[in-house]
Amino acid sequence: MTPERSVVERPEGARQRTSSAGRRRRRVSYVAYAFVLPGFGLYALIVLYPAVQTFLLSMRNWNIVPGQPSPWVGFANYLQLIHDPVFLDSVVNSVFYTAATVPLQIVIGLGLAVLLDSKLPGRVVFRVIFYLPVVTSWVVVSLLFQYIFGSDDSLANAVFVNMLHLAPHNVDWLGNRWTGLVSIAALGVWKGVGWSMLIFLAALTAVPRELHEAAAIDGAGAWARFRNVSLPAIRPATLVVVLLLIMGGFQVFISVLLMTGGGPNNATQVPLTYMYTQAFANYNFSYGSAISFALTILVLVLSAAQYAWTRSRTKGA
Amino acid sequence: MMVVQRWRRITDYVIRYAILAVVGTVMIYPFLYMLSTSFKSRSWILNDPLQLIPKDPTFANYVTALGANHFGLFFLNSAMVSIASTFLIVFASSMMAYGFSRFDFPGKRFFFIAIVVGLTIPTMMLIIPQFLLARDLHLLNTLQGLVPFYVGSSLGFNTFLLSGFFESIPRELDEAMLVDGASAWRRYWNLVIPLAKPALATCTIFAFLGTWDEYAWALTTLNDPNVRTLPIAIALFQGEHSTSWGLVFAASMIAMVPVFIVYIVFQRHFVAGLAAGAVKS
Numbered sequence: 381m382t383p384e385r386s387v388v389e390r391p392e393g394a395r396q397r398t399s400s401a402g403r404r405r406r407r408v409s410y411v412a413y414a415f416v417l418p419g420f421g422l423y424a425l426i427v428l429y430p431a432v433q434t435f436l437l438s439m440r441n442w443n444i445v446p447g448q449p450s451p452w453v454g455f456a457n458y459l460q461l462i463h464d465p466v467f468l469d470s471v472v473n474s475v476f477y478t479a480a481t482v483p484l485q486i487v488i489g490l491g492l493a494v495l496l497d498s499k500l501p502g503r504v505v506f507r508v509i510f511y512l513p514v515v516t517s518w519v520v521v522s523l524l525f526q527y528i529f530g531s532d533d534s535l536a537n538a539v540f541v542n543m544l545h546l547a548p549h550n551v552d553w554l555g556n557r558w559t560g561l562v563s564i565a566a567l568g569v570w571k572g573v574g575w576s577m578l579i580f581l582a583a584l585t586a587v588p589r590e591l592h593e594a595a596a597i598d599g600a601g602a603w604a605r606f607r608n609v610s611l612p613a614i615r616p617a618t619l620v621v622v623l624l625l626i627m628g629g630f631q632v633f634i635s636v637l638l639m640t641g642g643g644p645n646n647a648t649q650v651p652l653t654y655m656y657t658q659a660f661a662n663y664n665f666s667y668g669s670a671i672s673f674a675l676t677i678l679v680l681v682l683s684a685a686q687y688a689w690t691r692s693r694t695k696g697a
Numbered sequence: 698m699m700v701v702q703r704w705r706r707i708t709d710y711v712i713r714y715a716i717l718a719v720v721g722t723v724m725i726y727p728f729l730y731m732l733s734t735s736f737k738s739r740s741w742i743l744n745d746p747l748q749l750i751p752k753d754p755t756f757a758n759y760v761t762a763l764g765a766n767h768f769g770l771f772f773l774n775s776a777m778v779s780i781a782s783t784f785l786i787v788f789a790s791s792m793m794a795y796g797f798s799r800f801d802f803p804g805k806r807f808f809f810i811a812i813v814v815g816l817t818i819p820t821m822m823l824i825i826p827q828f829l830l831a832r833d834l835h836l837l838n839t840l841q842g843l844v845p846f847y848v849g850s851s852l853g854f855n856t857f858l859l860s861g862f863f864e865s866i867p868r869e870l871d872e873a874m875l876v877d878g879a880s881a882w883r884r885y886w887n888l889v890i891p892l893a894k895p896a897l898a899t900c901t902i903f904a905f906l907g908t909w910d911e912y913a914w915a916l917t918t919l920n921d922p923n924v925r926t927l928p929i930a931i932a933l934f935q936g937e938h939s940t941s942w943g944l945v946f947a948a949s950m951i952a953m954v955p956v957f958i959v960y961i962v963f964q965r966h967f968v969a970g971l972a973a974g975a976v977k978s
Contacts, residue, residue, distance in 0.1 A: 411881045412805075415796030419789040419852050420808055426827065426849025427815045433826035492720060495713050508964060509721050512728065515960045517910035519928040520949040523935050524731050527942050535730060538747050570724065631819050634912055638932060652821050659825050660917060672822040680817060 434676075437669035444663050457670035467671065470649040471678075476561055477650065478629030481568040485625055486618075488569070489576030494606065496577070497584040507581070511574035521571055522638035529553040529563040529639070536563070557647035560640045564648070567635050572628075576621050583617035584610060619690055623683050630679050651675045735759070735946035758947035762934075768948065770923070771930040775952075778840050778926060779908035782847040786904040787897055790852050794859035795885045799871060809860075815853040823850075824917060831918055838921050847908045855900045862896035863889060902963050906956060927952045 438457050443450045461467050492510060496503045513521060528535045530553070537550045553559045587610055595605045611618075633652040636642060642649035642657060649657075651671055659668030729749055736754040762768055796802075797809055827846060828837075836842030866889060874884050890897070912928040919925055925933070931952060935945045 409800045409802055409881075412796040412800035412802040415792045415800075415881070415885070416802075416808060419793040419856070420811075422789070422845060422849045423812065423815065423852045425830075426846055427818065427823065427853065428811060430823040430826035430830060431815075431818050433829070434822055437826060437829075488720070492717070495717055500710075500713065506717050506721055508961070509725050511964075512960075513724065515906060515956055516728075516953060517912070517928060517956070519910065519912050519932050520731075520953060521727075523931065523945060523949065524727055526935075527734070527946075528727060528730070535747070543747075570727070574724075627819070631821060633821055638935075655821075656824075656913075659828075665825050665829070669825050672825065676819055676822045679819065683817075 434669045434673050437666050438673050440666050442666040442669075444665060450666075453666075457667050458674065460667070461670055461674060466646045466649055467651070467654060469646070470651050470654045473557075473561055473648060474630050474632060474650045476558075477565050477568065477632055478626055480562070480565040481572065482622065482625045482629055484569045485572045485576045486622065488573045489621075490580050490618075492573065492577040493580035493584055494610070496581055507578070510577055513571045514574040514578075516571075518571075518634040519638065521567060522635045525563065525567040525570075525635070526554065526639045529566075554640050555644055560648040564632070564635050564639055567639070568629070568632065572625070576625065579617055579621055580614060583614040587613040619687075623686060626686065627679050627683055630675065630682070731946045732950065734942055735950050737943050758941075758943040759951070762944055762948040762951060767922070767925075768930065768951070771925050771927050772951070774840055774924060775909060775927040776955075778843050778847070779905055782844050782851075782908040783901055783904040785844065785848045786851045786855055786908075787900050789848065790855035790900065791859055791890065791893070791897060792885070793852065793856040794863050795889055797856070797860045798863035799868075799881075799884075799889075812853045812856055816857060820850055821913060824913065827914070828917055837918050838924060840924050840926075842918060843911075843915060843926075846914055847911065851904055851907065855904065858900065859893065859896055862893055866892050898963065902959055905959060909956060 439452060439454060440450045441453045441456075492506075496506060532550050532552070534553070536553055540546045541548075541550055551559055553563045591609050591613070592605055595609050600608065631652060632650050633656070636648060636650050636653045637656065640648040642653040646654075652675070655668045655671035655675070658664040658671065733749045733751055735758050736756070737751045738753070738755045738757060797805065831837050831842060831846065834842075836845070870888055870892075871884050874888055879887070910928060911926070912932070915926045915929050916932075919929060931945065931948050934948050
């Protein structure tokens with residue numbers, strides 16, 4: 381008899397989430413460890429252990445020379461952090477990036493999904509085109525946008541200055557803080573809308589047609605149907621998209637690294653590029669870890685707050 | 698009345714297509730621009746940014762990119778790393794997902810919660826301790842050294858995704874095989890794996906794209922020019938030939954070929970995978 385076949389009686393009070401329903405009884409089995417443990421061991425080594433280490437490193441003054449002492453300094457790195465103007469600017473920059481890219485990706489992505497959510501000839505072609513930037517590597521598109529915004533006679537200047545006359549003279553997009561961030565945000569939106577579109581499209585497709593037809597019989601126009609039928613139905617998907625986009629916005633990295641390198645003079649630094657510079661250019665591993673950990677907490681608190689806020693609004697409505 | 702309705706339908710279509718065409722142009726233009734630049738000889742590149750068709754197109758950039766700087770080697774490096782990682786990611790996470798979806802065992806909740814918690818940790822947050830770990834395990838500067846880190850970082854998400862899918866496979870099938878005396882391994886390999894092909898395809902695609910394009914970790918751990926992967930090589934190309942954008946984009950186009958093939962052939966799986974990954978959770 382193999383161990384997996386024995387249905388072991390579970391002790392009183394043990395959680396019986398699965399068998400409490402009566403059907404769906406699963407066997408208590410030790411064979412499962414053969415399936416779970418090898419992968420979990422690697423996962424623990426590569427993800428869980430470093431996650432704890434990030435915090436521990438941030439409480440030390442890490443010496444990269446092996447064998448040299450790395451004294452505990454408590455929260456000193458965090459104290460330094462909140463007085464570090466470059467770090468504070470980098471947080472402001474990532475707030476700007478997130479505030480600029482998230483709403484645009486939501487609105488454009490949802491708009492495109494609505495347009496494509498019908499029997500439109502050629503919709504697959506459009507879907508493929510809109511999603512193409514999502515599957516292209518960050519390295520390639522970051523270099524591409526550096527080229528588009530980077531020089532005096534760049535494509536961006538040709539379009540925005542010479543064609544549309546939005547500025548009196550050529551703009552040094554990547555040479556200034558806010559225009560640099562706008563260029564990086566432009567890449568973020570361009571690369572991201574296809575993703576939100578596809579998720580909205582999947583959610584819209586799942587909305588029952590009968591709801592739309594019933595609303596149409598009641599005389600609701602297209603806009604009213606969208607607001608009162610589609611939007612409430614895709615609410616869970618919208619919540620997930622907003623959450624993931626905000627988390628992603630604060631983790632912007634490769635595009636900044638390759639388009640401006642955080643420059644000029646740290647003006648376009650975001651937390652992750654600053655962390656990377658501190659760790660792998662200055663070998664300041666502890667300070668870099670403090671930035672990493674602070675950013676993670678910030679992102680988790682933000683998403684928890686957003687989740688709580690949306691839930692309370694849903695209940696109140 | 699009928700005529701009015703027909704006209705409304707037609708204008709509706711025209712407006713839809715007009716908006717889609719405008720957005721579609723904006724979305725595809727940077728790619729066309731890149732493609733066109735990769736066929737321009739150096740002197741033309743900075744002349745007229747809006748000129749999409751090069752005046753005298755040339756393959757010179759592609760020839761140079763393929764010939765120079767061990768580009769073939771980098772392509773091979775990337776291929777080996779991403780194929781090995783993809784195989785291990787799909788294999789290990791499907792085994793874990795099978796364990797979670799088919800058995801009860803002591804500590805199951807702990808293991809699963811540890812995986813879900815890990816999903817909220819930004820990958821970049823781990824890069825410093827991961828670097829120290831790789832240094833201590835002597836995994837810096839080697840291609841094999843990349844693989845455990847790519848696999849370990851992707852296991853959580855893929856296990857989570859596959860567990861959900863495996864749950865939807867009827868348990869009665871397992872029990873039928875169990876009556877016939879099939880071992881756990883046979884039920885996994887001969888029953889669940891074949892039935893889960895769509896979900897496994899999705900995992901395979903995303904794992905391959907993720908590792909093929911991975912930049913930050915490779916940038917951090919690889920110094921030796923012989924073990925560079927494509928994203929590293931392309932970014933360095935730009936640094937070394939800062940004005941030869943034609944060359945940079947020719948190299949980029951070559952690097953994108955496998956991605957585009959995978960994307961075009963499997964594009965239906967992208968929709969399915971995203972729907973499963975985002976909407977369900």
